[in-house]
Amino acid sequence: MAKRLIWLRHGDEELRFSPMCCSGAITIRKLSLVRVSLPFALNRMGSRLSRRYLPVPSQLVKRWVAYDHTFHPNGARVSYGEWVRRIEPALWPRRTSAAHSVRFAVVMPVVTKSDVHRLPRTLESVAAQRHIGKGRVSVYLLISADLDGASRAAVNDLAERRSRVSVVEASESVVLSEQFPETDAVLLCPPIGVLSEQALHCFAEVLPHVPSARLIYTDEDSISEAGRRAAPKFKPGWNPDLLYTRNYIGDCLLLTASTLPALRAIDFTDPAWSLDLLLQIERLAEPGEAPVVHIPRMIFHRFVEQSQKTLCAERYLALLAAHFEASGCEGVTVESESESGLPSVHWPVGAEEPLVSLLIPTRDMLPVLKLCVDSILAKTTYRNYEILVLDNQSVEPETLAYFEALSALPNVRILQYDAPFNYSAINNFGVEHARGEIVGLVNNDIEVINPEWLSEMVGHARRPQVGCVGAKLFYGDGRIQHAGVVVGLGGLAGHVHKFLPADAAGYMNRLQSTQAFSAVTAACLLVRKATFEAVGGLNERHLQVAFNDVDFCLKVRKAGYRNIWTPHARLYHHESISRGIDNTREKRARFDRESRYLRKAWAEYLDNPGRDPYYSPFLTHVAEDFSLGLNEKRDIPLFR
Template identity: 40%
Template sequence: MSKENNQADLPEHRDKRFDAVRDTWYWKLSKPVRVVVHFVIRTRNAYIHYGGIKGMYKRWKQKKGEAAKRVDFGTKSFPNAEERRREEETVFPREIKISVLVPLYNTPEKFLREMIESVQAQTYKNWELCLADGSDDKHQDVGEICLDYQKKDQRIIYKKIEKNLGISGNTNVCFSMATGNFIGLFDHDDVMHPSLLFECVKTVCEKDADYVYTDEATFTSPNLDDLIVLHFKPDYSPDNLRANNYICHFSMFDADLLKKTGLFRSEYDGSQDHDMILRLTEEAKNVQHIPKILYYWRSHPQSVAADIGAKTYAIDAAKRAVHDHMRDYYGIEVEVESTRAFPTIFQIKYPITGTPLVSIVIPNKDHVEDLRRCIQSIVNKSTWTNYEIVVVENNSKEQSIFDYYKELEALPQVQVVTYEGEFNYSRINNFGVSKTRGEYLLLLNNDTEVITPDWMEQLLMYAQRKDVGAAGAKLYYGDDTIQHAGVVIGLGAHRSAGHTHYKMPRQHLGYMGRLCYAQDVTAVTGACLMVSRAAYDQVGGLDESFTISLNDVDFCLKLREAGYLNIFTPFAELYHYESKTRGMEEGEKLRRYERECAHFREKWKAQLDAGDPYYNPNFSLDYSDFTLRF
């Protein structure tokens, strides 16, 4: 392709072509039709997702309740007089002085005053506010305001920088001013919750943390209660952090960590926080998350919170930060690409070492058309060629399936083995695994169909990592709604486990873009699960006491208990034609399912009581779409 054609595909050139189309008379004339069509599509998707008119009405009421509840996370959550007195009088077992670092640059007076006064309003009093001012000559009022506050409060330290050093350089000046044993990073136009520093110190003391972070909300200036985004985060998730800076605000860390990481690096200006957080959390011994909204990120026309396009250089800086982090800490050269969710939400492509054999294990009983479609999609679509398929035959009765088994004899990469005995999903898979030769195992349901040709590579790049146990795919029903995008323990009516984003439309971005990047999860479905043979053997394979249900979740929990991460990636996509309208099993099947749920709850009681680390406790366990807990 010529250079000119390449340039024509750049975003700025595409935007110009789209703008040209938008200015035409026929585009403007067709607007009513587009509005109607889009409304019909959205209504259809909602009808499918929420299960009809009643479900849509129920969800509307929930959303209405959520909108009313948003204000509870604003000023209504601030401590009252009694709570403030209790927090101010609390004596902690450790003496912790927090240096709050704020680089200033042409900060508007209103933002500056609200920022400073939110620090002064903290119930925890052992802090210092380090203000390094890189403002230009037209904004001398910034220094005047700061000096006025400094006269009245000696905990405020102000320094004028003669030459603007950029955001990293200016923040590094703040570091040089700091005398605290913990450091907090604060933006010049944002606001703290009055209990922020108290909660951070409480967590450090109770959990011996050397790095803590909180949930946050984005508000529309000037109203702190006009919360437009509530960001409830998972506990520390290294893969999430590489894919996007989900930790962001507020971060507080032991100052000694800087001896290992160094200060901010100007080559990552615009995403200097992402670079620094990647390095700090890598070196930290104990990263803790406080699941409370304690930081308010102001959205205004010049802020990244309003539009990343206001600072496009931040996108390239963030990509470099992730790439360089993986190179420097792990010796891995990864590819980092923006996703459809947001320019700074990334797909990370890990290199695959060698061409290991992948053994695909497919249990089967009858269902000839399902199995045929599954195997044909693997053979015809997969770009990974070094694989074997082991079909585990179990008590089929229809002649058609045995005829198909004879057809499969013509495929050298496929073998059919027979498991004799009553159905036990765990035992059948363990038996199938015993007949394989591969270094990597891929458990696969017979009612799946490959969509993305590189699905095995997308799973393998994670399964090959020494810190990863199971890697799971994104699965859709036949109507292009989501069947699987990761599993949360405790979710659902039986409080055992459930799928997030369940039945959402295929193109949905997910909560905070989660359907668009690979992430750490507690468990993935066994309908499509890749794991190394070494890890599979280490934890003893699937627990055969779970005959039908929850064996995959149990397996993933065993992997986590052994120290592995489990990964969900949306870049390996398959259809899973399991009937989503079949409803709950009845009779003995229902009783068996309930027995297995009870067995699961008993076996993993401690983990269930603690809550899923990747599912914020502010979310309801009754819904899969990140509905707030009421």
């Protein structure tokens, strides 16, 4: 490891450690009227240097001290095996009376010979459940009509040797409300894995707190015959748009009793039965209702040989098409992506394309601006848009000449904003002058890649339940720059999957999937003008430069909308070329003020970084790569 001694100049007041690209160690030999700034990589690592800024205690002034801090560039991480040993045991809920009162029907569809061979292990996991009242669990084995005689005999033999296990002859489809009327909850648990010993206990503890829930799902991993666990899937909260691309929820599902009568029959011989059921649940939800609850605990352990497989594209597309038709969503198209093979859903822009106002703030930087505007004009297939160049005191003759040329175009306007730079105020000013039903916030260092980018984003922006729409942005070298924002990442907010290659699939294929996030970047963001105005626009008083997009998206989400990120709108973002970096004392002070405001305004997210519903609390909050984090000190809720 290379070593370097750095002497601070007399009068220096702050020492900043920026993210590093390799492991290392820091030794501070003297602290005297200096504060230590630990942005992102060193922030909240569970060490003594855990605050973003470490003010020097007065008793250390003029005293020699030695402090050694060894770190990983992406923060404290653990292997999954270590997580199972160190973190998981403290996550299970305490035993309460609720666990004794819930009546469970555990339903196991037995469709194939392989199901029969695996069935004993699954049954044993049910018998091993802890903290559940005696006689509160009944198991039902649904035998498919296609099962051969020997397999049927084996299933009946297993049932006879166990108490409270019944065999049910299933026709092609099963009406759950008719089969299990006297129960509080039905756990669908196909014999493709085993339950954790705490599974039913967790469900029993959650149910009283979520009376309106229709379905509950959990995290899962894989388990070998020897009991070795691996391949964890730390899932996000309820995310219907992500479900349209991939059934990230899986097959172990708990249905509440109140939901059963509303469900139509389920065909368990269909490999896509769980997706069909989940889409039914979404259709049953009332506006503003959260019908699905997630328990962020490893409750289901899938057999290694039964690793979750992607359904055939034809079946997935057929179910999605039927779902949108039943939901009354006209004009929605579903297709299989040629590159990933995953389903993709495209929403219509309408019979008459709504006018979109694209707002581009700029101050000179002609080469950057010209690349942005020219790429929009030359490549965009969506036609009903206007460009509003928001000129913030440009003075260069070349820039002014370009403005004059643009003004001759029928769909381009140059608006003068003659005041000190304030990103929020400039865009609020632009929205006031926008004629479009939809407004787009576009940085001047954006460059269009795929011609359909605007059509894709407008289709989402028109959806009544959608607020902000973000795009997939790349650095100039092709690496990922933006694929959604997680609140709490890096202590405040950060971009997930940052720096991955352009063709990377991402964690659980999330780089290839349209989905909801708590926030998306305003470098390229679409939102209905009415929604923008209803939440008060960008905060030009407290967030002039940084975090205004995060604050805005959270306001939109709080108003009841989903913020959507789509991988099908692709653009380059030549990040911060025009504004530069915060390398002056004045800029750093402004950044500090804005950071403090965001933390205060959204304490519900930032006091505990595990609260973002679209990101597992067990994944790292000091890196963007979805790796497993050491989060043992966090207050992890039992459900969300």
